[in-house]
């Protein structure tokens with residue numbers, strides 16, 4: 001894995017003051033510290049080019065060894081022409097044009113759809129022994145208003161193949177999809193979504209309920225896929241089986257509330273195995289209907305208290321990048337996996353079991369799981385590849401909110417216009433970053449690299 005994020009950020013405390021909201025609304029209320037953003041020099045193709053080339057270089061992968069490449073993104077340019085086609089430039093010199101995969105779009109879910117396709121390709125008769133590459137990337141910007149502090153920007157690239165550092169479990173993926181207008185982008189002349197914030201929060205939790213139950217049904221039906229020797233044959237697989245529970249993170253407070261909700265969901269499952277295993281502190285809610293409980297503030301508060309230790313131990317370590325960068329849409333879940341890896345050492349992380357939840361508005365959601373390898377040499381390679389992430393975060397530039405607003409106004413005004421010559425300062429970009437040099441009359445984009 002590798003991650004790219006912008007070299008500029010706005011601090012959420014600065015933004016609270018600038019927007020005239022009460023102190024703590026973004027930092028405590030939403031759980032966010034900083035928000036990464038980029039100017040008119042970068043677009044979705046450039047950030048995908050940057051992270052893909054960086055991954056190939058860091059892990060010394062020959063472009064000829066990639067047989068499948070798929071992009072998950074909801075940041076749209078050129079509509080019918082996929083970002084994947086732009087990335088083919090990175091393979092030109094190797095002569096490799098035989099690369100399956102295209103791009104997947106459904107809000108924050110496209111990265112997961114791409115990952116599942118990559119795994120399926122490797123398990124299929126079409127697999128030719130080469131690696132698959134998955135890139136999840138987005139520039140997440142909202143119109144001025146309540147949703148704007150939940151923006152962000154980032155790109156994660158993942159190499160998929162045998163001898164993996166993180167091994168995905170088979171036969172347990174659970175999915176929930178439905179037709180909802182909680183967040184969508186009907187105005188093709190704008191980068192901004194139409195978003196119904198409260199509805200999107202409710203849909204996220206509803207999807208969590210559905211995916212959780214289906215996941216554990218499947219996990220218990222396919223126990224041999226998940227169990228190893230230390231786990232008793234008789235006991236059911238439940239939340240306690242996992243060392244880390246990692247989420248798509250639109251903003252960190254929603255993730256904390258999701259861990260709280262899982263406490264209720266898990267207790268409902270435990271109760272079916274043995275009524276005495278139901279948490280006595282939840283007695284009042286023994287028969288509560290899930291669909292009636294989304295706006296029950298008293299229950300939410302109780303669950304937040306009961307799950308706080310679980311949150312600190314199993315989920316909080318995965319939120320470092322989400323707090324520092326914000327929502328990266330399709331890349332968010334995968335940035336959380338990277339944060340989890342960066343939170344500990346090779347010695348401590350071997351064999352750890354991860355439960356993963358992906359959500360994309362509209363809506364498409366999945367729960368799946370993975371285990372970190374027991375092979376320290378393989379895991380060390382991943383650690384070495386991610387070794388520069390923390391220092392890159394520290395080297396970022398803190399930009400005042402007025403400049404952040406000005407930059408977003410510039411992106412808004414110049415979005416999708418042609419011809420256009422970007423004005424952003426190239427000296428702010430780190431070595432290896434791709435940027436737009438020009439957009440000509442026919443909307444052809446050309447890129448260069450710092």
Ligand code: ACO
Pocket residue numbers: 022023024025026028029030108146147148149150183195196197198200201204249250251254361
């Ligand atoms: N100190 C501490 N907490 C505070 C303060 C303060 N001074 N002021 C407000 N808060 C708390 C509120 O009590 C609230 O907490 P709660 O959720 O526990 O009730 C929280 O801050 C948010 O404040 P609200 O006024 O309720 O909400 P707001 O109008 O700011 O909107 C929202 C928040 C809906 C998340 C908005 O930012 C949004 O629409 N974001 C985009 C949609 C989104 O991310 N959805 C998630 C799933 S879909 C996806 O991935 C895109």
